[in-house]
Amino acid sequence: MSAAALESETTASPSGMTAVGVETVGMTKIFGPLVALDDVSIKVRPGTLHALLGENGAGKSTLVKCMMGFYQPTRGQLMVDGHEVSCRNPRDAMKLKLGMVYQHFTLVPSLTAAENLVVSRTDCPAVIDWKTETARLEAFLETMPFRVPLKTPVSGLSAGEKQKLEILKQLYLDRRFLILDEPTSVLTPGEADEILGMLRGLTDAGRLTILMISHKFREVTAYADEVSVLRRGQYVGGGKVGELSVDAMARMMIGDTKIRERAARTPFTDPPTVLELTALHASDDEGLPAIAAIDLKVKAGEIVGIAGVSGNGQSELVEVLSGQRDLDDGRIFVRGEAFEPKREAMDRFKVFSLQEEPLRNAAVPRMSVAENMAFRTFDKPPIASAGGFLSPKPMKKIARELIARYRVKTPSPDTPIENLSGGNVQRAVLARELSGDVDVLVVANPCFGLDFASVSEIRTQIMEQRNRGAAVLLVSEDLDEILELADRVAVMSEGRITYVAPIGETDRQTIGHAMAGGHH
Numbered sequence: 215m216s217a218a219a220l221e222s223e224t225t226a227s228p229s230g231m232t233a234v235g236v237e238t239v240g241m242t243k244i245f246g247p248l249v250a251l252d253d254v255s256i257k258v259r260p261g262t263l264h265a266l267l268g269e270n271g272a273g274k275s276t277l278v279k280c281m282m283g284f285y286q287p288t289r290g291q292l293m294v295d296g297h298e299v300s301c302r303n304p305r306d307a308m309k310l311k312l313g314m315v316y317q318h319f320t321l322v323p324s325l326t327a328a329e330n331l332v333v334s335r336t337d338c339p340a341v342i343d344w345k346t347e348t349a350r351l352e353a354f355l356e357t358m359p360f361r362v363p364l365k366t367p368v369s370g371l372s373a374g375e376k377q378k379l380e381i382l383k384q385l386y387l388d389r390r391f392l393i394l395d396e397p398t399s400v401l402t403p404g405e406a407d408e409i410l411g412m413l414r415g416l417t418d419a420g421r422l423t424i425l426m427i428s429h430k431f432r433e434v435t436a437y438a439d440e441v442s443v444l445r446r447g448q449y450v451g452g453g454k455v456g457e458l459s460v461d462a463m464a465r466m467m468i469g470d471t472k473i474r475e476r477a478a479r480t481p482f483t484d485p486p487t488v489l490e491l492t493a494l495h496a497s498d499d500e501g502l503p504a505i506a507a508i509d510l511k512v513k514a515g516e517i518v519g520i521a522g523v524s525g526n527g528q529s530e531l532v533e534v535l536s537g538q539r540d541l542d543d544g545r546i547f548v549r550g551e552a553f554e555p556k557r558e559a560m561d562r563f564k565v566f567s568l569q570e571e572p573l574r575n576a577a578v579p580r581m582s583v584a585e586n587m588a589f590r591t592f593d594k595p596p597i598a599s600a601g602g603f604l605s606p607k608p609m610k611k612i613a614r615e616l617i618a619r620y621r622v623k624t625p626s627p628d629t630p631i632e633n634l635s636g637g638n639v640q641r642a643v644l645a646r647e648l649s650g651d652v653d654v655l656v657v658a659n660p661c662f663g664l665d666f667a668s669v670s671e672i673r674t675q676i677m678e679q680r681n682r683g684a685a686v687l688l689v690s691e692d693l694d695e696i697l698e699l700a701d702r703v704a705v706m707s708e709g710r711i712t713y714v715a716p717i718g719e720t721d722r723q724t725i726g727h728a729m730a731g732g733h734h
């Protein structure tokens with residue numbers, strides 16, 4: 215059936231149920247030698263919240279991209295409300311009332327919420343009559359279970375408000391089936407519960423169907439009706455959430471892969487200070503103060519967790535320490551010696567850092583996995599040959615070892631790193647940064663977007679570096695991660711460190727209070 219014919223049929227649904235049901239039948243996608251999706255059939259019933267689970271690289275994004283017309287499946291069909299449809303591009307998906315909310319926000323920061331909604335319409339007039347449009351928007355919001363401030367520029371909204379606006383936008387565009395890619399990854403636990411509760415309200419009311427990619431079992435068990443699990447491109451099981459234990463879902467995801475025991479924390483007596491930050495000041499991209507008067511010491515064998523609501527100077531601090539942002543004032547010392555974060559000094563002082571969004575910030579997308587893994591070492595033997603050229607054989611040998619040790623899923627070391635799934639890019643870059651002899655390790659949200667087995671593996675690796683005596687600065691928006699790994703916590707608020715405490719002498723409420731600006 216054509217998208218247009220089905221469009222009129224779904225709008226005319228007489229039952230009051232406006233949600234759309236979607237099914238994939240034998241969906242298969244082959245990239246060169248790799249079968250990324252192998253004969254996957256899943257059924258998302260109208261008016262349900264359906265979770266899609268799977269390890270990094272299992273094929274979740276490939277499946278939803280095939281459903282949304284971003285990819286043409288090699289084989290297989292898409293069914294909408296029981297009819298076979300052809301969805302050749304995102305525009306077809308739109309006509310079928312299928313929409314998608316991405317992990318990273320797609321709103322225009324300088325426009326207000328209202329402007330973002332209106333300009334997102336395909337029938338947006340060239341000259342906008344704001345009076346009429348605002349009245350229409352208000353009427354639309356009346357029918358919604360939640361609101362966002364319409365007149366504030368999006369840059370001034372919190373992460374939770376932005377996520378709500380992304381969802382509102384889809385509903386405003388009359389989407390009846392929404393794919394959400396890890397919708398709560400940038401939200402606080404409170405915001406996550408609020409948004410999932412509200413989505414569940416919309417599905418229960420029959421207004422919307424949701425397919426949600428998630429790595430969080432807690433959210434799946436609390437909010438999803440049904441679940442489908444993918445492993446290595448295949449459908450391996452699923453069913454009603456109420457009839458499946460977390461253990462059963464985890465086993466479906468990883469098969470018989472063994473998860474390593476978490477490393478225990480080695481105690482140190484009177485360790486020396488390794489990293490010292492004194493009165494650091496730096497500005498953001500607009501030249502406004504981003505971090506101010508940061509004083510902090512990190513000892514050998516210590517993990518200091520930097521907690522805070524995102525946007526309080528954490529990313530600028532990591533950029534400063536990685537040599538990607540200039541200091542306006544202040545000094546950094548490593549083992550008592552002045553340290554300037556340039557490549558040569560980072561090598562000499564054994565300082566390693568991992569920023570967020572590694573594909574953008576820490577990798578060259580078109581270069582191979584092996585080349586990307588060799589970045590830190592390409593000018594040293596055995597990779598550098600006598601003539602100064604990269605020597606492919608040792609480079610690939612080292613890459614193969616790292617790929618095996620860090621379980622990076624890639625068809626080969628020669629695959630461009632941009633073809634890997636998000637979680638596997640993260641692992642490849644971490645493998646590079648963690649494989650050296652590390653004195654100082656700076657990591658920002660290292661487990662963002664990783665499946666539970668990888669989270670466990672990466673946290674173990676970070677703990678092992680600490681136990682070997684590295685000073686670790688762990689910037690994380692995930693308070694559970696900080697509570698699990700850190701020896702001390704420091705809270706950043708408005709560019710300053712406003713609260714510091716040993717982890718055993720504080721708790722979630724106190725840290726949360728400081729994150730909200732309670733300690734000065």
Ligand SMILES: Nc1ncnc2c1ncn2[C@@H]1O[C@H](COP(=O)(O)OP(=O)(O)OP(=O)(O)O)[C@@H](O)[C@H]1O
Pocket residue numbers: 245248250268269270271272273274275276277623624633634635636637638663665
């Ligand atoms: N454009 C592409 N070209 C080649 N291979 C690709 C491409 N896109 C994805 N793949 C491969 O397909 C497989 C499935 O990747 P996909 O992104 O669907 O996984 P995922 O389950 O969404 O993982 P994650 O949780 O890490 O996002 C991976 O092995 C990936 O490397």
